[in-house]
Amino acid sequence: MPGIPTESPTGDRKGICAGRVAVVTGAGRGLGRAHALALAAEGADVVVNDLGVAADGAGSSAGPAQQVVEEIRGLGGRAVAHTGDITTTDGAASLVAAALDSFGRLDALVNNAGFLRDRMLVNLDEDDWDAVLRVHLKGHFLPLRHAAAHWRAEAKAGRTPQARVVNTSSGAGLLGSVGQGNYSAAKAGIIGLTLVAAAELGRYGVQLNAIAPAARTRMTEQTFAATMAAPGAGEFDAMAPENVSPLVVWLSSAASDGVTGRVFEAEAGRITVMEGWRPGPTADKGARWTPAEAGEAARRLLAAAEPPQPVYGAR
Template identity: 65%
Template sequence: MSGLLDGRIAIVTGAGRGLGREHALELARQGATVIVNDLGTSGAGEGSSAGPADEVVAQIRAAGGEAVTNNADVADFAAAEGLVKQAIATFGGLDVLVNNAGFVRDRMLVNTSEEEWDAVIRVHLKGHFAMLRHAGAYWRAEAKAGRPRAARVINTSSGAGLQGSVGQATYSAAKAGIAGLTLVAAAELKPYGVTVNALAPSARTRMTEAVFAATMTAPDQGFDRMHPANVSPVVAWLASPGAADVTGRVIEVEGSRICVEDGWRHGPAADRDDRWDAAAVGPALRDLLARAGDPEPPYGAR
């Protein structure tokens, strides 16, 4: 196995199934050594099993690649640190972090429980933070010791986090947080040679199979636009040394379509050099809104 990532050491979280599985396999095909992390939970984050991660490791090894299993809960701060330390102790370093682990508990906002909110925010947003925190500290220490690594982070946001998705308030909030975290991490880690980008993938996985079931394509009917493997080549390129000048970006991938998201920017503005009178705010703001573009509606909005 050789390619864009020869000699690179990568962690992929949530790599037992779906997108994470395809990412781990593609990174290995491109020559990376992969730590395959997966807690082995259900699609709703319940239970645990070493089986899914072990199966991916076995597939990588059978194809001639190098991989090991990790079954840590990435939202556990100490366990996330242990995962980074495992890469360093086992393979001598870390070059690539793909944050992918997550699950959904979809519910309309007014029906969402506190437990559902906490669980989804924890695995997505805290899981990304914990892994970034420990990997970033390692890369900073290496750079300060005169051993900078051409490190890459690929986070996983979502169209739900960028445009919103009806019935997914918690998931949308978590994924929006990941997009914001990506921007800050990209700026803070840039001095150490680390790039941080995020994907907004559209693919058929356990979390989306009900949504995308109608788009399934039989093998003899050509390209399957919703297969999760379509996203992984973008991950591999962003993880490569050749992507050193790309950071702080959110990139949407669906089938064969790659789209660079154009996020929050300063739009039309008005400044009166004095405190606004409340009655004057209305006409001024309506004028600004008329000159601004309409926001894209959330997925599922009527």
């Protein structure tokens, strides 16, 4: 990670996010840590949120968030730790307050926090369903809700922001993933939330996009061990979390003006704009179908349609 950009003679930090304040949830490890460091390297002041839980959401520790803060400060940047639970109203409100109290403004929110409790559907209990939807989906909604309320107030006061939100979905949310019904449902929900929020909040100067990253983290290094394995010495580490962060930094910056309501896949050296549900082959009888007719029409349409991409892990 390069050092934090030096300040200009006027005291303004240089970089694509110079003068901006960014909040990153789940920033103590993995992708969130990489995003926080990359934002700081491009001039942003960063609020580093992390509960410090285990890979399944158990326990808590202030250590991971504070360690990232110290890394940023050691490189000459400015950062503060936030260890509140962003899946609660009070925790999400205090996250926004941490940015405003520490740095006087909020320009970007990167929603990244999450954990896994993988089970096949017949073995997936209610607690594991609720916990995963809570951290991923509610953990996106509440920080977004409180940040949006702040930005709306700013816009109504005549100070329309150049605000940015980057949400974190997954290939599991786009295609599904065997053994991850709870995670796939949550990540698909995040895409829906992103599209609605982008449509609702644009009038207040807020742009929202989602990424579906693939990288080596605690959530992937065992589940997809072969794919996520580190390369040999001197080879490009395609699955390094740091490969995803440049897109996140750009989407968090004012330079991404006009880009909203989009979903990007990001992994290794590849960025892909995802194209969502669009009408395919269609048939219109102009009257009510019988069940048999509907079935015949569906068969014809399916024959003319593009086949779906397979669910991850399907055989």
